[in-house]
Amino acid sequence: MLRIGGSISTGWFLAIAGMVFAALLGLWFLATSSGWVQPLFLPSPSNVFNSLVDQARNGELWGDAKVSIYRIMVGFLVASAMAVPIGVLIGTYRFWEAAIEPLVDFIRYMPVVAFVPLTILWSGTGNMQKFLIIWIGTFFQQVLLIMDNTKRVPLDFVDFGRTLGMKDRAILARIIFPSAAPGIWDSMRISLGWAWTWLVLAELVAATSGLGYRITTAQRFFETDLIIGYILLLGALGLFFDQTMKFLGRRFFRYEAAGR
Amino acid sequence: MSQARKVEVRGLGKDFASRGKVVRALDGAEVGLSENEFVSLIGTSGCGKSTLLSILAGLQEPSRGAILLDGRPIEGPGRDRGLVFQSYTLFPWLTAQANVEFALRGNGMPKRKRRDVARAHLRLVGLESFADSYPTELSGGMKQRVAIARALAYRPEVLLMDEPFGALDALTRQVMQELLTSIWEQHKITVLFVTHDVEEAVYVSDRALVMTNPPGRIKEEIEITLPRPRSHDMLSTPEFAELYGRVLESIRSESLESAGFGAGP
Numbered sequence: 001m002l003r004i005g006g007s008i009s010t011g012w013f014l015a016i017a018g019m020v021f022a023a024l025l026g027l028w029f030l031a032t033s034s035g036w037v038q039p040l041f042l043p044s045p046s047n048v049f050n051s052l053v054d055q056a057r058n059g060e061l062w063g064d065a066k067v068s069i070y071r072i073m074v075g076f077l078v079a080s081a082m083a084v085p086i087g088v089l090i091g092t093y094r095f096w097e098a099a100i101e102p103l104v105d106f107i108r109y110m111p112v113v114a115f116v117p118l119t120i121l122w123s124g125t126g127n128m129q130k131f132l133i134i135w136i137g138t139f140f141q142q143v144l145l146i147m148d149n150t151k152r153v154p155l156d157f158v159d160f161g162r163t164l165g166m167k168d169r170a171i172l173a174r175i176i177f178p179s180a181a182p183g184i185w186d187s188m189r190i191s192l193g194w195a196w197t198w199l200v201l202a203e204l205v206a207a208t209s210g211l212g213y214r215i216t217t218a219q220r221f222f223e224t225d226l227i228i229g230y231i232l233l234l235g236a237l238g239l240f241f242d243q244t245m246k247f248l249g250r251r252f253f254r255y256e257a258a259g260r
Numbered sequence: 261m262s263q264a265r266k267v268e269v270r271g272l273g274k275d276f277a278s279r280g281k282v283v284r285a286l287d288g289a290e291v292g293l294s295e296n297e298f299v300s301l302i303g304t305s306g307c308g309k310s311t312l313l314s315i316l317a318g319l320q321e322p323s324r325g326a327i328l329l330d331g332r333p334i335e336g337p338g339r340d341r342g343l344v345f346q347s348y349t350l351f352p353w354l355t356a357q358a359n360v361e362f363a364l365r366g367n368g369m370p371k372r373k374r375r376d377v378a379r380a381h382l383r384l385v386g387l388e389s390f391a392d393s394y395p396t397e398l399s400g401g402m403k404q405r406v407a408i409a410r411a412l413a414y415r416p417e418v419l420l421m422d423e424p425f426g427a428l429d430a431l432t433r434q435v436m437q438e439l440l441t442s443i444w445e446q447h448k449i450t451v452l453f454v455t456h457d458v459e460e461a462v463y464v465s466d467r468a469l470v471m472t473n474p475p476g477r478i479k480e481e482i483e484i485t486l487p488r489p490r491s492h493d494m495l496s497t498p499e500f501a502e503l504y505g506r507v508l509e510s511i512r513s514e515s516l517e518s519a520g521f522g523a524g525p
Contacts, residue, residue, distance in 0.1 A: 156349045159319050162337040164414070165366055174362075178353050255353050255394040 043225040052229040060214070064230075065237070068199060068211045071127060075134025076195045080188055083139050087146025087184070092176055097147070104143050112137040112198055116205050125206040130199060137198035138191045145191065149183030150176060182253040189245040196238045264331060266450045267293040267316070267418055273324030273475070274311055285311050287475035289325070293418070296448035300465040302455055302507065304515045308476030309454045313422050316452065317343045329417065339366060342416030346423040348403045350395040350410075356382060357391040360410045367414055381409035384443060401432040408440065412449070421453045425460065437463050438492060445489050458508045462500065463490060470510040473518045480510045 001008055008016075025045060031037050032044035039047065055061040090097040112133065119132045153176050161171040203212025211230055218226040250257065269291035276283045285308040293299050301309045314320045316327060318337035327334050329341070350359045360378035369377065382388045385405035395403055404424055411419060425433040441464050444451065455461050461468045465484050472479040484503055486494055494500050 154347065156345045156347050160345065160349045162319060163317055163341065163343045164363055165337065165339045255396060
């Protein structure tokens with residue numbers, strides 16, 4: 001089991017992963033039930049669970065989650081819809097790479113956090129500002145990842161298209177894009193994870209709804225159980241979306257695993 | 261040579277710029293291929309044989325010289341020349357069948373015809389039963405067989421092969437050589453086959469062209485007078501050994517020279 005390159009069964013894998021979660025939960029339970037940590041700093045697992053249940057019963061949880069998921073979807077889809085064509089373009093043509101890549105690289109290093117005040121100034125504290133922050137946080141990263149995915153298309157694939165007398169545009173659409181597609185999908189999956197971070201950031205700073213907003217109000221009332229409950233919920237939501245993307249990727253690109 | 265050549269390479273030269281210096285990869289290379297002739301181009305690694313093939317395929321521009329196909333100069337790539345690469349170039353998102361059909365799209369064939377032609381060519385390389393398999397499900401040898409089927413399917417005038425069996429293990433390579441030879445013996449086509457494997461060059465071709473060290477040109481032309489159809493029993497005949505020895509000696513003196521041992525005794 002503990003050997004480089006050694007393999008374990010799926011059952012064992014799940015058991016080990018489950019045990020780590022259980023052990024942490026047990027530690028948490030011990031630390032709170034023994035009175036070793038004060039509830040204000042770390043409430044017990046059951047308190048956190050109950051606060052989430054209450055929140056679900058009175059409907060606030062669903063409302064918060066719906067608003068946040070909506071913001072993520074719009075921001076992420078707009079960013080992706082722009083990043084895919086641009087990323088493929090600059091990964092294919094050196095001209096477009098020269099025109100766009102250095103600029104994107106420069107903007108990428110500007111901290112997203114620093115854009116929060118600016119975006120509020122531009123668009124207030126409504127949904128548009130959340131979209132903007134998510135867009136700024138994901139688009140520039142996506143473009144570079146997708147450029148890399150595109151550059152990894154073997155040159156011999158392109159040359160083969162040339163020997164068939166295909167025009168550049170046909171090579172782009174029927175060879176380069178399908179060849180890069182599995183990598184592009186994976187890049188989107190990774191950037192969706194970041195989008196959650198930027199969303200919560202935007203909601204923490206200035207919002208009147210959403211999961212991040214609920215966390216700030218909970219802080220004002222010292223509702224530590226709710227804060228922790230929502231943080232765990234954000235983790236679970238992120239994991240759910242990631243796994244969904246993974247599952248879809250496996251369906252779309254079934255051929256990749258065909259021989260394995 | 262009075263008869264008109266299918267392919268004629270005249271005074272071909274290719275220079276590369278490398279760190280501000282001009283490197284001559286090819287200089288004054290002359291190659292002639294007759295119709296339906298199987299010619300191999302053999303030389304040490306880095307002698308420019310793949311560059312020559314790439315220029316023939318139209319993927320690189322020559323610095324000097326010209327290439328004529330049926331007496332007409334070629335410019336850029338085209339469907340009159342098919343290329344089989346050393347690397348695996350089947351598209352992983354398409355089945356073996358769809359990979360072959362992909363190459364047929366530019367022929368203006370109706371879909372049904374494309375399917376039949378692709379199927380027939382998979383049969384030719386013995387992979388009809390793998391028509392619906394994806395490349396990840398095929399071994400290296402099978403992938404190259406599909407690549408050959410794909411290159412033959414759209415009926416190029418000339419087949420260019422760039423060490424197509426270079427990535428395969430020795431046993432598979434032998435099987436592939438036999439397969440290619442028997443296909444060629446039945447369905448003649450003009451072939452230029454690049455390799456650095458002497459045995460392979462002698463076994464498959466009518467003529468072996470040995471290249472010099474860079475700047476590459478043709479050093480020697482050796483007629484492979486072995487009878488056809490060929491079979492692997494011939495490998496142990498004195499005729500084969502004699503031809504093998506001649507090609508090997510010709511290359512050996514080049515590699516010794518490039519390794520700094522001089523031209524040998």
